[in-house]
Amino acid sequence: MKAEVLSLQDAADELGVHYMTAYRYVRLGKLIAEKSGGVWEVLRSDLDDLIQSGGQQPAAKSTKRWDEQLLAVLLAGDEGAAWQVVESALASGREPSAIYSEMISPALREIGNQWERGEIDVVDEHRASQIATRIVGRLSPRFHRRGRPKGTFIVAAAPGDFHTLAVMMLSDQIRGAGYHTIDLGGAVPVESLRRAAAETQSLSAIAISAFRPDNEAEIRAAIAAARTATDVPIILGGPAIDGPNHAKGLGATAYAEDVDDALVALISHET
Numbered sequence: 001m002k003a004e005v006l007s008l009q010d011a012a013d014e015l016g017v018h019y020m021t022a023y024r025y026v027r028l029g030k031l032i033a034e035k036s037g038g039v040w041e042v043l044r045s046d047l048d049d050l051i052q053s054g055g056q057q058p059a060a061k062s063t064k065r066w067d068e069q070l071l072a073v074l075l076a077g078d079e080g081a082a083w084q085v086v087e088s089a090l091a092s093g094r095e096p097s098a099i100y101s102e103m104i105s106p107a108l109r110e111i112g113n114q115w116e117r118g119e120i121d122v123v124d125e126h127r128a129s130q131i132a133t134r135i136v137g138r139l140s141p142r143f144h145r146r147g148r149p150k151g152t153f154i155v156a157a158a159p160g161d162f163h164t165l166a167v168m169m170l171s172d173q174i175r176g177a178g179y180h181t182i183d184l185g186g187a188v189p190v191e192s193l194r195r196a197a198a199e200t201q202s203l204s205a206i207a208i209s210a211f212r213p214d215n216e217a218e219i220r221a222a223i224a225a226a227r228t229a230t231d232v233p234i235i236l237g238g239p240a241i242d243g244p245n246h247a248k249g250l251g252a253t254a255y256a257e258d259v260d261d262a263l264v265a266l267i268s269h270e271t
């Protein structure tokens with residue numbers, strides 16, 4: 001059976017509130033709505049949930065769907081609403097790291113898929129990425145840990161690869177795990193990576209992120225150059241890397257899907 005969809009105005013009428021109040025509910029994550037063809041739409045079941053809870057959605061349910069809410073406001077280009085969704089998720093107990101991996105990453109992946117299918121314009125995608133970048137900038141200080149760092153990670157995107165958002169998130173998550181990080185951002189030149197590897201004190205590992213499957217030669221060159229400067233593990237990850245064999249074939253010590261994987265790779269290299 002097809003789910004019943006209402007306009008936000010209809011939802012406001014049923015709630016007996018002004019349109020702007022209903023929109024505020026959407027921004028606060030109390031009412032789940034998605035923008036379709038420039039118009040906010042609400043599922044009947046979500047409206048009923050809100051009505052049954054006397055205007056207050058149960059926290060667990062809305063927490064589970066912060067990700068959908070974030071996707072909707074990122075697509076709408078509403079930066080204020082995007083930050084409010086993040087703040088609400090933080091207030092309900094979500095860790096900043098989970099905001100990255102369970103909310104921002106899936107939202108951006110979905111936006112990439114919609115762009116690939118021609119459902120949204122590249123402008124929508126760029127606008128959403130910029131908002132996501134600013135959100136990550138605001139969350140970044142929350143990953144700071146007191147005390148002596150366990151070591152240092154260099155984190156960078158492969159040469160020719162401008163997908164810096166993942167590098168920012170990864171760098172924060174590694175910092176959150178107690179390491180100092182040197183974030184070299186996107187499209188790091190091969191020689192710069194080699195020099196950074198040679199000059200960094202207490203280097204523990206180098207993490208390289210790859211989103212472009214078409215620049216394997218550059219990834220290989222970057223890893224080879226870094227290898228001439230250090231023997232710490234070089235951990236390769238990102239959607240352009242198809243698992244451990246692929247990573248090792250490009251010269252990396254190990255493949256990692258996320259920060260936990262990267263730390264496991266580091267520890268197993270050390271022991």
Ligand code: B12
Pocket residue numbers: 100101104105106108109110111112113116125126129133160161162163164165166167169170207208209210211212213214235236237238239256257258259261262
């Ligand atoms: C935002 C974006 C951009 C932005 C990047 C902005 C920025 N500052 O980062 C801009 C506009 C620059 C861009 C450009 C391009 N993009 Co783009 N982009 C995206 C998009 C929508 C999101 C990327 C992103 O940040 N994802 C969020 C990240 C954080 O999520 P994540 O993947 O889960 O990342 C986590 C893990 O992968 C992991 N991880 C990642 N790396 C590593 C490394 C290690 C060591 C470890 C442990 C973990 C790890 O940790 C991350 C954080 O938790 C993707 C869609 C997608 N499917 O991802 C397309 C996408 C990656 N782009 C794509 C393309 C084609 C391009 C362009 C070639 C488009 C063009 N024709 O110009 C250019 C290439 C530019 C270049 N030279 O790099 C394609 C790549 C497909 C392909 N197979 O080639 C995608 C998949 C879109 C699509 N569906 O077609 N893009």
